[in-house]
Amino acid sequence: MRILTLYREYFSMAWDALRSHKMRSFLTTLGILIGVTTIITIWTTIEGLNQYVYGQLSNIGSSSIYVEKFPWVITGDFWKYRNRKEVNWKEYQAVLKQVTLASHVAPEVFSIKKVEFKKIQLEGVFIIGSSEAYTFTSSVYPVEGRFITEQDVSNNRFVTVLGSELAKRLFDKENAVGKRIKIDNDVYLVIGVLEKKGNFFGQSMDDYAVVPIGTFRRVYGMHRGLRISVMTDYPEQIEDLKDEVRGVMRKERKLHPSAEDDFSINQQDMLSDLYKKLTSTLFAIVFIIGGISLLVGGIGIMNIMLVSVTERTREIGIRKAIGATRSNILTQFLLEAVAISSMGGLIGIIFGYLAGLAVLAQMDITTGVSLTSIMIGFGFSAFVGITAGFYPAYKASKLSPIESLRYDQ
Amino acid sequence: MLIEIASLAKTYQLGEIQVPALKTVDLKIGKNEYVAIMGPSGSGKSTLMNILGCLDVPSSGKYILNEHDVSTMDDNQLAFIRNKEIGFVFQTFNLLSRANALHNVELPLIYNGTPRNERRQMAEQALDRVGLGDRKTHKPNELSGGQRQRVAIARALINNPSIILADEPTGNLDSKTGEEIMRIFTDLHQAGNTIILVTHEEYIARHAKRIIRLFDGFIQSDETAA
Ligand SMILES: Nc1ncnc2c1ncn2[C@@H]1O[C@H](COP(=O)(O)OP(=O)(O)OP(=O)(O)O)[C@@H](O)[C@H]1O
Numbered sequence A: 001m002r003i004l005t006l007y008r009e010y011f012s013m014a015w016d017a018l019r020s021h022k023m024r025s026f027l028t029t030l031g032i033l034i035g036v037t038t039i040i041t042i043w044t045t046i047e048g049l050n051q052y053v054y055g056q057l058s059n060i061g062s063s064s065i066y067v068e069k070f071p072w073v074i075t076g077d078f079w080k081y082r083n084r085k086e087v088n089w090k091e092y093q094a095v096l097k098q099v100t101l102a103s104h105v106a107p108e109v110f111s112i113k114k115v116e117f118k119k120i121q122l123e124g125v126f127i128i129g130s131s132e133a134y135t136f137t138s139s140v141y142p143v144e145g146r147f148i149t150e151q152d153v154s155n156n157r158f159v160t161v162l163g164s165e166l167a168k169r170l171f172d173k174e175n176a177v178g179k180r181i182k183i184d185n186d187v188y189l190v191i192g193v194l195e196k197k198g199n200f201f202g203q204s205m206d207d208y209a210v211v212p213i214g215t216f217r218r219v220y221g222m223h224r225g226l227r228i229s230v231m232t233d234y235p236e237q238i239e240d241l242k243d244e245v246r247g248v249m250r251k252e253r254k255l256h257p258s259a260e261d262d263f264s265i266n267q268q269d270m271l272s273d274l275y276k277k278l279t280s281t282l283f284a285i286v287f288i289i290g291g292i293s294l295l296v297g298g299i300g301i302m303n304i305m306l307v308s309v310t311e312r313t314r315e316i317g318i319r320k321a322i323g324a325t326r327s328n329i330l331t332q333f334l335l336e337a338v339a340i341s342s343m344g345g346l347i348g349i350i351f352g353y354l355a356g357l358a359v360l361a362q363m364d365i366t367t368g369v370s371l372t373s374i375m376i377g378f379g380f381s382a383f384v385g386i387t388a389g390f391y392p393a394y395k396a397s398k399l400s401p402i403e404s405l406r407y408d409q
Numbered sequence B: 001m002l003i004e005i006a007s008l009a010k011t012y013q014l015g016e017i018q019v020p021a022l023k024t025v026d027l028k029i030g031k032n033e034y035v036a037i038m039g040p041s042g043s044g045k046s047t048l049m050n051i052l053g054c055l056d057v058p059s060s061g062k063y064i065l066n067e068h069d070v071s072t073m074d075d076n077q078l079a080f081i082r083n084k085e086i087g088f089v090f091q092t093f094n095l096l097s098r099a100n101a102l103h104n105v106e107l108p109l110i111y112n113g114t115p116r117n118e119r120r121q122m123a124e125q126a127l128d129r130v131g132l133g134d135r136k137t138h139k140p141n142e143l144s145g146g147q148r149q150r151v152a153i154a155r156a157l158i159n160n161p162s163i164i165l166a167d168e169p170t171g172n173l174d175s176k177t178g179e180e181i182m183r184i185f186t187d188l189h190q191a192g193n194t195i196i197l198v199t200h201e202e203y204i205a206r207h208a209k210r211i212i213r214l215f216d217g218f219i220q221s222d223e224t225a226a
């Protein structure tokens, strides 16, 4: 009760002090405002990005690895990778037959082709040649019709399964299954449409067609490089799977034990690690910039509080004369400093949050209010307020009652 | 005895120069006394009042207030004494300019943690008592000098202190208003309060029962009216 009574007084005093110097308080709080705005903007952006990126990365699935010529994240000499051999059909066969930990192994080849249906001509459509295992390794399942089967693959049939976006672009609301479309110069029978997967970093992941890999190879040549995707049903075994696949590949390529791999085994982790690295650098930069504005803001607050203490020496004397203790005066001025900085913090949180949302909106990402960022904003501003306000408040508390009363009398 | 002062001295240090303001003062004041302190300018009246009010500390000597040895107290204890035992009325009113009359009066109660409702009630009563019941929400700059001094008196008596100290309370007021203020002090004295006031005016001092005259840091005379 006692404490409550006192704090009510402190807050109304702080409020009075701020109100009676509106412009000054606003200018003082600007440093904090900018600092907190910067931090919260980036914080909100990064939190939104995190949600988004990890959501997106989970599309790749943590239970698949990909054997490819190039690593996903290239460090060092590009030409080293450039000169590597392509992953070939024989190696795919070896992985398929020898890797025991794999639940599914799919070969993949890619190309960009023209697709036609009646009057509709679409340029630059992504065509994937693969096997029946692709549905599992990429976890894409048909919502209409069926996926390509072993028979489709072994008989090199001219059949195709369409991503939902491509199906929509070609057939709109019409039924796609059973229609014949032209890919390049060949006619394919549409046997299925895949469920919608959404966007991956702004790119539709549903704008493609899958055809049997044998057909693809017959039409476009046998020597195109492959990518082999290998899946396990037990994600915790992924490292063992990787070792096994590596062993098979090295044996297949007759690599000397001391030679390094001349192929890459890619997995989702590489991307999330890269992302983490990028964002932690960004974080560090932002905290330095935000930190500097907070420091400047803190100095501003300290300065204005020193002025305020001097201006109000009389008031301090009066309060002491009627029974205010040192700690009463200290708390009063400390809270006033905190009030100024929190004001900046509050506005900074709002500005930063809105700015963060605006940045994310540019990237088509929506996210919710984050309690962490609000707490960080308040934490920082209160911390600056307390640190910057302490010396002036301490100075005020030490004033002798009689000297303060005599001040400018 | 309410107040006991023995060989009290106060010397101000002004750079190199020492300015003795009080030189060995001995004084006893009992409950419900009404004392006027007089003397020429610079004789040490305010210095004495400030020490009595625990706003300042003596350079040497003993000051016992209500059986507490004030001269050995620390800052917090002094703050407590100023809050509970002393009501100070200044020549220049010393009100908080941003706060209204009611808030100025209840301020001492805030620092001793009196609950809000009780506090409000007490402050209103105090303002009624000094005849300012209709000016509660006025700020100091919306009040006349006499009215401001009444607010200051209401503030001084709100905690029901052992002594009310007034350093030239009518110094900034015209004689008619001063007379009105003195009437309040007389009433307070009759209600049982102990009052010590400093004045330059004989006609003001005549309200008191006892007149102490200071001269150059000494008590020159100490007379109690019959
Ligand atoms: N803070 C101070 N520093 C130095 N000297 C001081 C200080 N306060 C008072 N003095 C000196 O102490 C002496 C007594 O001052 P004091 O204020 O007590 O006089 P006073 O009797 O109240 O005078 P007045 O009637 O003019 O108010 C004076 O000589 C004054 O110059």
Ligand SMILES: [Mg+2]
Residues within 6 Å of the ligand: B045, B046, B047, B167
């Ligand atoms: Mg004086």
